[in-house]
Amino acid sequence: MGKVLNFSLQDALFIGFCATLLVALKSMLRLKLGIAGHSMFLMTFFYLICYGVVGRAGSITACGLLSGLVAMMLSIGKGGPLILIKFGLPALAMDLSMLLFSGLMTLKLRCILVGLVGCFAWAAKSWVENLLVGMTIQVALVQFMLSMLKGGIFTILAALMVPSVLSRLKAHDLLFNEDAK
Amino acid sequence: MKTRRGRGVPHSTLERNAETGSKSIGWTAGALSLALILSSSAFFIPQDYLLALIVCDIVLVIHGVCRRGDFWILGRVFLVQLVITLTLYYLIHGQELLLQGALAVVRVLLAFIPGWWLSVSCKPEQIGEVLAWILPVKWAFVIAASLSLLPTMTTEIREIYQTQSLRGAKISPKALRDPRNWSELLHCVIFPLLIQLLKLSKQTAMAAQLRYFGKHKRRTHWR
Numbered sequence: 148m149g150k151v152l153n154f155s156l157q158d159a160l161f162i163g164f165c166a167t168l169l170v171a172l173k174s175m176l177r178l179k180l181g182i183a184g185h186s187m188f189l190m191t192f193f194y195l196i197c198y199g200v201v202g203r204a205g206s207i208t209a210c211g212l213l214s215g216l217v218a219m220m221l222s223i224g225k226g227g228p229l230i231l232i233k234f235g236l237p238a239l240a241m242d243l244s245m246l247l248f249s250g251l252m253t254l255k256l257r258c259i260l261v262g263l264v265g266c267f268a269w270a271a272k273s274w275v276e277n278l279l280v281g282m283t284i285q286v287a288l289v290q291f292m293l294s295m296l297k298g299g300i301f302t303i304l305a306a307l308m309v310p311s312v313l314s315r316l317k318a319h320d321l322l323f324n325e326d327a328k
Numbered sequence: 329m330k331t332r333r334g335r336g337v338p339h340s341t342l343e344r345n346a347e348t349g350s351k352s353i354g355w356t357a358g359a360l361s362l363a364l365i366l367s368s369s370a371f372f373i374p375q376d377y378l379l380a381l382i383v384c385d386i387v388l389v390i391h392g393v394c395r396r397g398d399f400w401i402l403g404r405v406f407l408v409q410l411v412i413t414l415t416l417y418y419l420i421h422g423q424e425l426l427l428q429g430a431l432a433v434v435r436v437l438l439a440f441i442p443g444w445w446l447s448v449s450c451k452p453e454q455i456g457e458v459l460a461w462i463l464p465v466k467w468a469f470v471i472a473a474s475l476s477l478l479p480t481m482t483t484e485i486r487e488i489y490q491t492q493s494l495r496g497a498k499i500s501p502k503a504l505r506d507p508r509n510w511s512e513l514l515h516c517v518i519f520p521l522l523i524q525l526l527k528l529s530k531q532t533a534m535a536a537q538l539r540y541f542g543k544h545k546r547r548t549h550w551r
Contacts, residue, residue, distance in 0.1 A: 156536060161526060167474040171478060171482065213470070213471065217475065220455045229439065282428075283428070285421075312522070316523075
């Protein structure tokens with residue numbers, strides 16, 4: 148695990164900045180918009196951008212864990228220490244699926260698929276939580292499907308935007324990692 | 329009076345500050361552990377002991393409110409969750425299991441209260457210092473750098489946002505209610521910001537490495 152998360156300082160800082168920005172924007176948008184499920188939009192976008200720029204497995208997980216830590220330290224979100232799982236679990240799922248689907252489809256399709264896997268992990272986490280607090284399976288399942296539907300729409304929207312941003316970064320010669328290019 | 333290297337700060341004051349600092353770090357570490365235990369308990373504790381957990385959480389709420397915490401943030405989430413869950417219970421199971429639904433939402437609230445209390449009662453930088461005990465040095469540095477550069481990033485976002493708004497981009501809070509305008513926010517605000525972040529990470533990494541960051545095993549901290 149330590150080897151997977153062993154990034155260069157520049158990559159690590161970029162991941163950290165993305166995580167901080169994700170948390171800051173999430174808090175701002177929640178105040179302004181108040182739409183449920185929008186967090187998947189920001190999570191999918193920044194996680195995929197991190198992977199696109201750094202170009203290494205583990206970058207999404209690192210970004211997710213850092214986002215959780217930063218959110219906990221800035222007191223954003225309601226979960227306290229549990230917020231680590233909220234950010235970390237979709238990131239881990241996305242990282243694993245990125246390994247699974249690497250080189251299989253076009254970048255756009257891969258982004259959508261990986262994003263949806265992250266969304267599934269996000270909704271599944273709520274589902275498990277609901278079961279643990281004693282909700283019946285039917286109610287928990289309906290809530291899971293609602294989360295999946297709302298989060299899924301935002302995920303697809305974000306995933307569709309990532310390839311164009313990456314190609315613009317590449318056009319400006321800003322992707323510092325050769326693998327990412 | 330003894331001073332430290334002629335800087336004019338009394339030595340006794342520095343010692344007192346260090347002692348107070350280590351005490352509050354200990355308090356933060358305790359609060360973090362307590363929040364973790366209580367949050368997890370909300371999911372796993374048997375029904376018989378739930379009352380004890382409710383009493384603990386009420387104490388935390390009173391302490392948090394005394395420290396000027398806004399409990400309404402949690403209250404609002406609780407009410408929304410209660411309405412959605414009870415509606416689903418009524419539609420699926422009828423009136424019989426409404427109490428079970430309400431109890432489940434109470435457990436969710438009990439899981440959230442310790443996190444809220446932690447954020448009200450502990451300073452963010454102290455939570456960061458406690459987390460640095462378990463984090464690798466590089467990642468602790470990354471978090472510290474990201475948090476200290478957050479005001480810079482916020483200023484940058486504001487400036488880019490205002491400039492693009494003046495140009496007529498549809499990125500006002502009202503326009504952003506329509507998801508079709510989100511791509512405009514992305515291309516007008518987030519894309520320039522990503523360029524800034526790439527530049528900033530390169531400069532910060534270079535500055536740290538020029539100061540021999542990561543060269544020695546034993547770290548020193550500026551206090």
